Amino acid sequence: MRIAFIGLGVMGRPMAGHLLAAGHELALHRVKEASRFLVEAGGRAADSAAAAAAGAEAVILMLPDTPDVETVLFGEHGVASALQPGALVIDMSSISPIATKGFAERIEAGGGTYVDAPVSGGEVGARNAALTIMAGGSEAGFARARPLFEQMGKTITHVGGVGDGQTAKVANQIIVGLNIAAVAEALTFARAAGADPAKVREALMGGFASSRVLELHGERMIRETFDPGFRIRLHRKDMGLAMDGARALDIALPNTASTAQLMTSAIERGDGDKDHSALIRTLQAPAGS
Structure with missing residues (x-):
């Protein structure tokens, strides 16, 4: 063609x-x-x-x-x-x-x-x-x-019909975004508690918490390799589409909203062009930084 x-x-x-x-x-x-x-x-x-x-x-x-x-x-x-x-x-x-x-x-x-x-x-x-x-x-x-x-x-x-593909993608981005935030929180918790995050991830991969996000992005978080596969800035844009849709539909997406705010904070820290797995940097940043 x-x-x-x-x-x-x-x-x-x-x-x-x-x-x-x-x-x-x-x-x-x-x-x-x-x-x-x-x-x-x-x-x-x-x-x-x-x-x-x-x-x-x-x-x-x-x-x-x-x-x-x-x-x-x-x-x-x-x-x-x-x-x-x-x-x-x-x-x-x-x-x-x-x-x-x-x-x-x-x-x-x-x-x-x-x-x-x-x-x-x-x-x-x-x-x-x-x-x-x-x-x-x-x-x-x-x-x-x-x-x-x-x-x-x-x-x-x-x-x-037309638009349904975009609706599916917004739904996808909600799920991926919330999963990345969840993995980032879990590994942040593990590190703060004194456990080896890599070993915690290895243990979780064999249980019900296992996911592609834990497998791929969890490893990026542990290795701190944040070259962009998908930039935080672009994912934040997609979460904004979800929030715009929620307002238009008069529905609540509270976890989407909190994850979008976390992404906004990451962008404000200068991490907007890093991979979305770099959200963990915002969670682990010292207070006020």
């Missing part, structure tokens, strides 16, 4: 690479030094979203936040201005479910098909083409997008 891929960050770069390796033609927007290898592998650099989207059968977005998606789609020289009739727009960013529905209406009014398909799995999942992909959209749109998803992920679920 002729594909426009817009958003070549930590996740987007390997995702685009898998599509190139599968033989697709890619027009790439937002090419920087770190993504220059994709051009060398056969991708075409485009100087605007519109230039990338012109003639594309599918446009894939992998962007940081809701305003970024809106600008790329509908801003000056945006995707919508160059989208050919029948083209598929796949937003794999993690953004507002409510805004997603509005974006889809505008794209489909212009003759396109919209699928929201946020992902989970972090940089490792992106590099290994093992992402979990949660898709929202029509049956027909999902069927068209699925062959592309299969080049980037392993667990692919059509959750429901």
Whole structure:
């Protein structure tokens, strides 16, 4: 397929690479030094979203936040201005479910098909083409997008209509965020009580407390290796989406709120660009620091 891929960050770069390796033609927007290898592998650099989207059968977005998606789609020289009739727009960013529905209406009014398909799995999942992909959209749109998803992920679920993929991703981020906070608190407790956190983690891995977060992020916390697989700043953005949704739905998410505040504190400490496992640094920081 002729594909426009817009958003070549930590996740987007390997995702685009898998599509190139599968033989697709890619027009790439937002090419920087770190993504220059994709051009060398056969991708075409485009100087605007519109230039990338012109003639594309599918446009894939992998962007940081809701305003970024809106600008790329509908801003000056945006995707919508160059989208050919029948083209598929796949937003794999993690953004507002409510805004997603509005974006889809505008794209489909212009003759396109919209699928929201946020992902989970972090940089490792992106590099290994093992992402979990949660898709929202029509049956027909999902069927068209699925062959592309299969080049980037392993667990692919059509959750429901437009926006439902983003809703699933917000739910995912709630669970992951609360689990990271729980593991950070448990290891902080273990250390303060004089036990070896590594041995405590080893013991817990054999019981009901075992989880992927304890396995992967627990080890990062013990080793203090916080190079970002997924930045605290971005996870805090996702928790903000959860809180915005809770207010709109008039429901309480008290543990989500407290974890979001912990992430905000981490950002204020200067840890926003560290991996979200670095939340433990905020818990273990001296009072007032």
